[in-house]
Amino acid sequence: MAKYLILDNEKVIIKGNHDDNVTIIIRTDKPDLDYQLSDGDYNILVFVDYAGDINMNERGRIDRANVKMTYFELNDHQFCINSTLDVYLDSSLQVLTIVLANSRKRFDFNLYNKEKGSTVEIANNIVCLADADLIFNCIGIIEKGAKAAKCHQKSRCLTIDDPKRAKVLPILKIDENDVEASHSLSCGTIDEDVLFYMNSRGLSKHDALNLIVNSYLLPDEDFYKKYEDGAIIREMALRKVGFLC
Numbered sequence: 434m435a436k437y438l439i440l441d442n443e444k445v446i447i448k449g450n451h452d453d454n455v456t457i458i459i460r461t462d463k464p465d466l467d468y469q470l471s472d473g474d475y476n477i478l479v480f481v482d483y484a485g486d487i488n489m490n491e492r493g494r495i496d497r498a499n500v501k502m503t504y505f506e507l508n509d510h511q512f513c514i515n516s517t518l519d520v521y522l523d524s525s526l527q528v529l530t531i532v533l534a535n536s537r538k539r540f541d542f543n544l545y546n547k548e549k550g551s552t553v554e555i556a557n558n559i560v561c562l563a564d565a566d567l568i569f570n571c572i573g574i575i576e577k578g579a580k581a582a583k584c585h586q587k588s589r590c591l592t593i594d595d596p597k598r599a600k601v602l603p604i605l606k607i608d609e610n611d612v613e614a615s616h617s618l619s620c621g622t623i624d625e626d627v628l629f630y631m632n633s634r635g636l637s638k639h640d641a642l643n644l645i646v647n648s649y650l651l652p653d654e655d656f657y658k659k660y661e662d663g664a665i666i667r668e669m670a671l672r673k674v675g676f677l678c
Contacts, residue, residue, distance in 0.1 A: 434661040439464045449475055449498075456660045458482055459489070468493030468518070470500055477502045478660050482669060486511040496521040503652075505666075507533040507673035517543045525552040531650050531670075532558070534565035534596070535677050546575040546582035546612075557588040557601065558650050562677060565596035570604065573616070577608040586616035591649055593623060593642065643678045647671065 436456045439445055442463040447455060449470045455477045457466070462485055468477075475498060481487065487510065495518065506512055520526045532538065544553045553573055561567055573584040586603045603616035623645060631641035651670055657663030 434659075436661045439466075447477075449473055454478075454659045454661070456480070456662060456666070458666075459487070462487055464489045464491075466491040466493075468495070468500075470494070470498045471496040473498055475500045476659055478505070478663075478666070479503070480505045480666050480669070481508055481512065483508065484510065487513070489514040489516075491516045491518075493518040494521070495519065495524045495526055497524055499525045501527045501529075503529045503531065503656075505531050505670055506538070507531070507650075507670060507677070509535050509677055511537040513539045513541075515541045517545070519545045519547050520551040520553055522548040523550040526554070528553075528555040530555070530557045530559075531652075532567075532569075533560050533562070533646065533650060533674060533677055534567045534599075535562040536564055537566045538568070540569045540571070542571050544571075544573050544584070546573070546579045546584055548576075548582075549578065549580045550582065551579055552583040554583075554585045555587070557586075557590075559588070559590040559599075559601065560646050560650055561590065561592045561596040561599040563594035563596060565592075566598045567596070567600065568598070569601040571602065571616075572604045572606065573614065574606045575609050575612050575614065579609050580611045582609065583613040585614065588616075588618045589649075590618070590620040591623065591646075592620065593646075639678065643675055646674055646678050650674065 434454050439459050444465040446467045450472045452473045457479045459481045460483050575582050588601050605614050657667045
């Protein structure tokens, strides 16, 4: 296991050429990350834990590797990320974003299938509360020559109490014929009958919302076990959701 605690705004290079589980905790306002991952299988967890506005930049090269990345952004502050991740020959990237928005949030993901046989998958689980002002741009790019590449997107957005803005834009840019690509987006609100039922069983609105959002956003307990300080991160995630909901 490896752990990075990002406390300043200098560029941090995350290198790997073997299997690893990597935990990255963000505690600064302008984090700058550079992933250089090859010849292995990687699980990477990025947890934002900073009491202030954040502008985050990241880029990455995935070469002869299989990478799973999970992002947690559950804070009551402005957050912007610009991410460009390049996937090369016969490599794969799976991204999961977990977002609880109650302020201005902007996500710009640019995910490139650079070469033949590359696979990119991204799933976005988003909850927008009353003060959310969210723009989520998710762009998959299959470049010329990336034959047999795969690029799939799936986004879910749950809105609560009529947020200011909740805009999720799944985009595909394809410059090759022999590929697989898809995107899907579902948006909705909590069924009032569900809340009524939970209230009738003795749960307050706050407790009912907390349970619903936790089940919608957060992974199960086993997810955290492979990461250093995974149990602590799980408790921080539950606490952040409980605070906002």
